[in-house]
Amino acid sequence: MDLEKLLSDRLAPAFAAVAGGPVDPLVRRSGRADFQSDAALALARRLGRPPRDIAGAVLAHAVLDDIGVSAEVSGPGFINLTLADRALADLVAGLAGDARLGVPPTATPQTVVVDYSAPNVAKEMHVGHLRSTVIGDAAVRLLTWLGHRVVRVNHLGDWGTPFGMLIEHLIDLGEAEAAQHLSMGDLDTFYRAARVKFDEDEAFRERSRLRVVALQGGDERTRRLWRLLVTQSERYFLTVYDLLDVGLSGDDFRGESAYNHLLAGVVDDLDRLGLLRPSGGAECVFPPGFTGRDGAPLPLIVRKSDGGYGYPATDLAALRQRVGELGATRLLYVVGLPQRQHFAMVFAVAEAAGWLRPPVRAEHLGFGSILGADGRMLRSRAGESVKLVGLLEEAVARATDLARSRNPDLDAEAAAEIGRAVGIGAIKYADLSVDRTKDYVLDWERMLALDGNTAPYLQYAYARIRSVLRRAGTAAQPDAPIVLARPDAPIVFAQPAERALAVELLGFAGVVGEVERSLELHQLAGYLHRLATAFSAFYERCPVLRASDELRESRLLLAGLTARTLRQGLDLLGIRTLARM
RNA sequence: GCGCCCGUAGCUCAGCGGAUAGAGCAGGGGACUUCUAAUCCCAAGGCCGCAGGUUCGAAUCCUGCCGGGCGCACCA
Incomplete structure (x- = not known):
């Protein structure tokens, strides 16, 4: 159950009644209560009433008692929402029995084509391919888990002079x-x-x-x-x-060459549609709104003056094939931000040609560069682009050394397994935990740190839970439901940390739903970090194994749910979890 | 010249119309006879690049500057 949505659904009719039309209640997490609604303030001008009045009127209409929510008007007109412990406990108990942790499969499955990675034949993969590959993979995992039909396309550079x-x-x-x-x-x-x-x-x-x-x-x-x-x-x-x-x-793999037989047709059809204009010996389309260096209209060159086809033609052919043959309703291109204008032009031409029309959407998931410690594009000492495998091997080596130094008893095999999961996880998480559109600085110390918003921190939180569960003898399999001695025992909040953890656990569905739309994967990373932080506080103050029966059962359940949520969330990002580290 | 992206704590980053701008690192102070201290807690740290504007309310939206990065016709 998505808590924010639940509250939103309850407040919406009350707002509608007061405002005389549909209103988004704008429910969000609050520092002063569990949640708050900000919508009354925005409504004040439109209704010509003081916001506090509006908030009060909304509360008079809203039905919240039955879900254990108490509400009050606060400050200039906020509605603060607080869940009764009992209600919160019931909602969490509901999660525990749900294999999908409160995240329903999508009600409107789409066919999503994700174009990512795209290395060039006979050319080394470099750090530039890292972001495309990692972001694309996470998008694929998330959309697949939500029940969409996802087609992976690796647009290999396999053609050209x-x-x-x-x-x-x-x-x-x-x-x-x-x-x-x-x-x-x-x-x-x-x-x-x-x-x-x-x-x-x-x-x-x-x-x-x-x-x-x-x-x-x-x-x-x-x-x-x-x-x-x-x-x-x-x-x-x-x-x-x-x-x-x-x-x-x-x-x-679906290389550029796979579209060769379609290129002539693309140009012919553009011609038939009257979109084609010869210019400088080349065949071009001039989508409105694009100008070049000299201020003149900028062409998308679909056939070069030598008769050959460039990548604009290939991209148009691919787009058409994805919509037509594959039946795609959502097209994702995980390609660096410098290509922004190119994709804007390709999409504009495809729309003009009628190949791309609602409800089909094309989105360029652009991303920034990876920078070195000096704040410039990451380069090797010789000034060349950095080999991706070299980077990955270094990450694994560093993580393995780290594991060994922290835990000298580890045998070589265990250290290697931990090193791989942590090293690769760290490098992927460093990429996924920051806003996609920004450049980011690659810093080994930071990404492998056990503190902060890092993969090792999340993996460590997970490993600690697994350790507790192991000792409690409850869960043999990582994803198995927690077997409790007294399954009907209620969840209890003896400490604030338990309650805080419960609220955090209920936020998973909302975050996943939002990321499905925005594909801002750092929102999911940020959520997992908040969850791990809430767990660490819980772990510090709420002993599980030594607690008396009822409390022990309750805490085992919260810990087990946290483990499952961390594991699922990290899996969506393509990052492994470990039972021990 | 035009266009796009980015300027938030010393550093690395969240926040992108709402109440006192948040994390981590670094620096300061605490907590291991207790489930992995690879952790946790406390304190400190900010003209949110600058200047206007819109708004009851702006780090967030608009305009103009300044600074950094990247694009701008036949290489993909």
Whole structure:
């Protein structure tokens, strides 16, 4: 049960009666009560009545007694709402019996296409791919859990002019040798070597040009070599996804090349719709409202002057395919913020062409850059982009060392498992716990800290609960319901910390629902941190195992529910929990 | 030149129309014969970049500045 929604539903009819029309009661958490409603203040002008009067009139209409809520007008016209302990306890008890922790599956399932990760064939994955992959994976997990049909699309960069030089380099190296390089994940060396030859060797450059033509012309041998590059790269990317613990599989690769056969149709149809305009030898669409450097209208170039297609055409073809063939009603593009204008133009053109129309929505989930300690874009010492695997391996190594130093008794295997869950969790959480649109600074000390809004802090809270449950002999399986000696024993609030924890637990559904809409995953992270903080205070002041019967049962239930909520919430973010750490 | 994003405690970040602007770190003071102290508690720390405006009420919305980042026709 979503507490805020419950209160909102109860207040809404009363507000409607007073205002003579529908009003959002604006219920939120309060420092002065459990919740508060701010709507009376906003209504004052419209109704020409003092806000306190309005609040009072609303309370006269509102039915709240039966759910154990007491309300009072406060300050300039706030309505403060407080739940009776008994009511709160009943609501929490309801959560305990619910496998979904109060979060109902969506009543309106959608088909959501999530476009994320998108590495380039024969190119190393770098930190820029980290955010797309991690954010996209979390979005997929959350929407799937809510009951939406989710289609993962890994828009692999597998086409374009660089493939001429890459294939020629492959031929120079010999297939076996090249495959060896690529499968070892040494993509950068391969790509750089090809690039150097391309830049320095005129003959190689000419071969590369011809090879691009052969590739586009469907030459059999060239296609086979291209396929080899793609397959080897995909194999490597899958090992990175495995290390990162994201759900992308081999079936989710849908490279740019997959849309080649649709590109001519896109251009033809745009032409038929009268949207196409030739400009500088290229075929363009000029969506209104976009201007370039010189103030002139900015084109989306769907066919280049050399007759080739660029990525705008590919993106339009993909969008059409996702709406038409896949039946998508929501399109998500997890791509960096610098591409904002590009997507705005693609969406504008798609709307103009009628390929994108309500209720189908397209959203660019843009994100900021990852910065180094110096506040600039993260670069290696040599000034190159940082290899993603290197970053992940360092995270795991640091977390493993940390685990070992904190707990010297750990055997190597246990330390490795903890190191992986904590290290990878820390790096993902650092990404997901901040506002997506902002740049953020990558700082090992902070993300691996056991204090603050970090993955280890949440994982530690979870591990402590598991330890208590283990000793209590209640739950063999992490997600199993807590087996209580006296199942009917009521939840009791002997300490404020217990009550505070209960209120926090009831907030899960509201947060998940909000994130479903906004995909602001840091809201979920923030909630989990508040929950863990509330639990830590509870843990400090409310001994579980040594408590007398009734209290012990009640506390076991609260602790068990907290564990399940943390586990579920972290799972939605793609972060593992550990029974011990 | 135009457009987008961002300026909140010394540092890293929440808050994005409502009551006294919140966390963590760093610095100060406390709590381990007690379920993992990898924790918790207390105190301190702020012209919310600047200036106008809208509003009963602005960190939050609007306008203009200042500072930082990123885009702006055939590379994806």
